[in-house]
Amino acid sequence: MFNELTKAISWIESQTKFKPKTDLSRMQTAYKMLDLDLSNIKKIHVAGTNGKGSTCAYLVRMSRFAKQKTGVFTSPYVVRFNERIGIGTSLITDEDLLIYINWIYDFNQLFSKSYKETLSFFELLTLMAIKYFYDQRVDVMIMEVGIGGLLDATNIINYDLSLITNIGYDHMRVLGNTLESIAKNKLGILKKGNHLITTVDPKLHDLFKSYAKDVGATIQFIDEKPVIESFNPLRIVYKDMNLYIHLKGIYQVKNAMLAIEAAQRLFPELTYLDYRAAFSKVKLPARLTWYGPGLYIDGAHNISAMKALGEHLKLMKSRRNISILFSCLADKDVNGMLDILEELSDRIIITEFPDARFKSLRSFVRPGMSYNEDAMNAYKRLILERDETNNIYILGSLHFASYMMKEIKKYHLEVHEMNERADRIERKNFFPEEDDLDV
Numbered sequence: 001m002f003n004e005l006t007k008a009i010s011w012i013e014s015q016t017k018f019k020p021k022t023d024l025s026r027m028q029t030a031y032k033m034l035d036l037d038l039s040n041i042k043k044i045h046v047a048g049t050n051g052k053g054s055t056c057a058y059l060v061r062m063s064r065f066a067k068q069k070t071g072v073f074t075s076p077y078v079v080r081f082n083e084r085i086g087i088g089t090s091l092i093t094d095e096d097l098l099i100y101i102n103w104i105y106d107f108n109q110l111f112s113k114s115y116k117e118t119l120s121f122f123e124l125l126t127l128m129a130i131k132y133f134y135d136q137r138v139d140v141m142i143m144e145v146g147i148g149g150l151l152d153a154t155n156i157i158n159y160d161l162s163l164i165t166n167i168g169y170d171h172m173r174v175l176g177n178t179l180e181s182i183a184k185n186k187l188g189i190l191k192k193g194n195h196l197i198t199t200v201d202p203k204l205h206d207l208f209k210s211y212a213k214d215v216g217a218t219i220q221f222i223d224e225k226p227v228i229e230s231f232n233p234l235r236i237v238y239k240d241m242n243l244y245i246h247l248k249g250i251y252q253v254k255n256a257m258l259a260i261e262a263a264q265r266l267f268p269e270l271t272y273l274d275y276r277a278a279f280s281k282v283k284l285p286a287r288l289t290w291y292g293p294g295l296y297i298d299g300a301h302n303i304s305a306m307k308a309l310g311e312h313l314k315l316m317k318s319r320r321n322i323s324i325l326f327s328c329l330a331d332k333d334v335n336g337m338l339d340i341l342e343e344l345s346d347r348i349i350i351t352e353f354p355d356a357r358f359k360s361l362r363s364f365v366r367p368g369m370s371y372n373e374d375a376m377n378a379y380k381r382l383i384l385e386r387d388e389t390n391n392i393y394i395l396g397s398l399h400f401a402s403y404m405m406k407e408i409k410k411y412h413l414e415v416h417e418m419n420e421r422a423d424r425i426e427r428k429n430f431f432p433e434e435d436d437l438d439v
Contacts, residue, residue: 001102005094008101009081015121018147024156027123030111031156034127036134038141042068042266043157047145047186048165050305051255054247055165056142057282058259059266063140064088065274066267070140071133073126073154078285078299078402085129087136096132104128122146126153140266150188162189162217163262164198165255168304169333183207192216197261199254222257231315241272243279248288248296250315251308286401288312292412294320294391295383297405299398301328306337309395313344320391323347323382325404327375328396330359337396338364345393349382351375353403375400376407 002008019026044059046052053074063070070088077083082091092100104124112118119127126143133141143154167183183204190196194217200208205221212219226238234245236253238260245252256279263270286299288309300309313322322345328334341348348369350361365371372378382392394404 002098002105005098005101008098008105011105012101012121012124013081015118015124017121019120019123021151024151024153026115026117026119027126027153027156029115030107030119030123030127031130033107033111033114034131036130038130038134038157041133041138042140042161043159044140044142044161044163044262044266045145045154045159045189046142046163046165047149047152047189048163049168049182049186049302050300050308051165051251051258052144053284054252054255054282054287055163055259055262056144057284058256058279059142059262060086060088061278061282062259062263062267062270062274065278066263066270068139068267069137070142071129071136071138072142072144073129073133074144075122075125075146076398078398079405083285084125085132087133087138092132100128100132103131120153123153126156130157145186145189148182148185148188150185152189155189158191159189159194161262161265162194162196163258164189164196164200165258166304167200167204168302168307169336179204180207184211187211190215190217194218195265196220197222197258197265199258220261222254222261224257226253226257228253231312241275243276245279246282247284248290249298249309249312251305251311252287285405286398289405291394291405291408294386294388295394296391297394297401299401300337300395301332301397303333303336303340306340306395310340310344313341313393316391317344321346321389323349323386323390323392325349325351325375325378325382325392325394326396327351327353327358327361327400329355329357329399330361331357332397334361334364338366338369341395342366342369349378351378353397353400355399355403375404376411379404379408380411 046056056072056074060070060072072086075084082097085092108118108124145152145154149155164186167179190212192215196212196217196219199222208219226236229235234252236243238257245256286297288296288298291297298309300306316322324341324345326348350365350369350371352373353375362371386392
């Protein structure tokens with residue numbers, strides 16, 4: 001039993017991340033033990049290499065306009081652990097998070113006695129989210145796949161609607177080295193009677209059609225090309241709706257289209273004004289997040305995401321010089337991401353950040369690039385040398401983005417407090433009669 005949230009989070013994060021498995025029997029047994037009736041809840045499953053979080057966020061906003069209480073489970077988090085589980089746009093409270101981690105701790109103990117094995121971190125988290133949504137009596141439940149689909153912990157229930165954003169190269173050690181093997185794994189979320197909506201590349205359509213036919217599911221491909229009226233802010237015309245998309249990046253267009261098609265199936269009562277309002281309000285951390293004048297942070301962490309981000313950088317490069325502060329975990333395609341960024345940037349600094357899985361990237365430095373072990377030192381240098389023609393992008397990993405967002409916030413708070421103190425001292429020197437000034 002945990003009395004402090006930090007200790008509770010530390011326990012659940014210390015559990016084995018992913019256990020080897022050839023089927024979902026362990027997770028299915030655990031789910032049956034919960035004995036939950038989810039038949040009155042609309043259930044949406046979201047898979048894909050990139051864009052899952054944005055698609056979920058759009059759907060959450062639209063469900064609010066449909067007056068639906070919606071639970072959303074996403075991963076990973078960027079700033080706070082609570083980001084993984086939410087009701088609508090509100091994150092699970094610290095109080096509830098502590099209650100449910102204590103609950104899943106007890107459940108894990110009970111499960112291990114009967115199954116002779118404990119559950120992994122993501123299995124525990126998935127069950128915790130499902131139980132929380134059930135207890136909260138949500139109308140809609142949106143579950144984002146962790147890795148792949150077929151053997152993912154979220155794949156233990158039957159969903160009313162399945163979404164696949166795209167297929168790209170990531171987690172190849174688990175999913176395979178070809179787009180076809182990765183696609184088949186993600187298609188594993190489909191079950192008999194399901195309906196799938198996807199924005200997957202047309203070259204995979206035949207594979208998707210064949211798989212859907214074999215399992216007895218229906219499928220809808222989104223091929224329509226919307227009119228893009230402006231890039232900053234991003235404004236599109238889709239299905240005769242003129243929409244402003246608050247999130248930046250041209251790659252958000254496909255995510256928006258997928259969410260619209262899903263919402264029209266789930267919430268037919270939504271109006272044009274509902275869609276406009278929903279898309280103008282969606283905000284997510286580390287999705288080309290503006291973090292100050294000319295400063296953006298993005299969690300792009302694989303080739304597919306970096307290619308999509310590259311389309312945005314191409315648009316910016318015609319107007320701005322581009323400096324990049326880059327770092328990532330060693331299991332990613334570092335050279336592949338740098339190939340993309342090298343063509344689109346004027347300056348690249350590769351750096352490090354604290355993570356148990358991080359390995360030095362010094363060997364990846366190319367001519368014209370530099371290496372700085374201290375990420376904040378590199379950031380300060382970029383800020384100091386920047387002018388009004390320069391944009392700075394912090395890229396390479398959601399974990400790196402999370403670290404930098406926290407450190408930048410802390411640094412600028414310290415600078416602000418230091419400047420305020422200096423102002424008070426200076427004022428006292430000029431106005432010594434004001435003895436009440438606290439310095």
